[in-house]
Amino acid sequence: MTEQKPLRRRGRPRGGSDSRERIIAAAVDEFGEQGYDGATIRSIAARAGVDSALVHHYFGTKADLFAEAVGIPLRPDIDVPGILAGPRDEVGERLVRYVLEAFEQPDIRRRGVMLMRTAIGSRLTTPLLAGFLSRELIGRIAKQLGVDDAELRATLVASQIAGLLLTRYVLKIAPIAAASVDELVARIGPTVQRYLFG
Template sequence: MTKPRGRGRPKGGTDSRSRILAAAIEEFGERGYEGATIRSIAARAGVDSALVHHYFGTKADLFADAADVPLRPDVVVPIILSGPRDEVGERIVRYVLESFERDDVRRRGVMLLRTAVGGKVGSPLIIGFLTRELLPRVARRLDVPDAELRAELVASQIAGMLMIRYVLGVKPIADAPIDELVARVGPTIQRYLFD
């Protein structure tokens, strides 16, 4: 016979919350939103499922916390677009790729990309970020006709490149040096923005 669980806060160490969050990023990254479960995340973190619920509530709440990619479009977009206009495409590609080379950004970014492709919850989060945070900032700064369409074309190109390089690992793109991808993809981004 199992002992009934007592009331109050579930037992967990001081680092339990950070272990749960790290486990969630890995689980969502490997399995997508639909495949990851609170139970699998708890097992990976070495805690009870009740502790996951205690710290984060529902799976959707945990995903929202895990998806907190440390990129600031409000800061970065003006900087990228303020340099020489004929280098904007290359600066965008370089910024995104160099950001994804950081482990914290890559793990969360891969999680978001996998979830956007495979789940109902991730897609609105990605679309919301793109349509509220990133694309309007780019479009407002372009001063060109059909700026929103142009910004969306940029997003589609960047998302495809990230998916191929970091999620699917398709070679030779996955192994290509950043400078080579900047030189090859940058002109396409430039054309989408200004031609």
């Protein structure tokens, strides 16, 4: 999931940057083995030989630690609620633009493609991506929508966004890979808008 190798040092836990590194390494192992839903701060702390409170102190929530562990400086769990809270008739376009502008940044694109390839390519790591998307993105959108079929609406949005990222950045199918961000926002924004509010 990341370029960091798990550290397997033995001996008494120390504080400082060494603890931070051991926690990240433990998180990479734990998320990889248990998936996003199965991994707990408690078990990551145990693996790193530190107290749970220290993990929370350094990294905050499980979503924070996940972002750190996979190394992707993109936080839909934080940014998307803000987009949803904006002008209602622009939500679809703003959401598509947010995702595309993030992936146009080489560092995010490189890591995002790696995460997609890894999570989809291996049965073992699929729950990592699925769990994060369900819990931190779809769940949050659904809660904010507050209608009966909100979970399905949010998942339909995720399906179109995932398909967009897949065809543009992984499969690189020519017309969608070559299109401008503005063009794709204009074409796909209304789809997201309809899934959310239609």
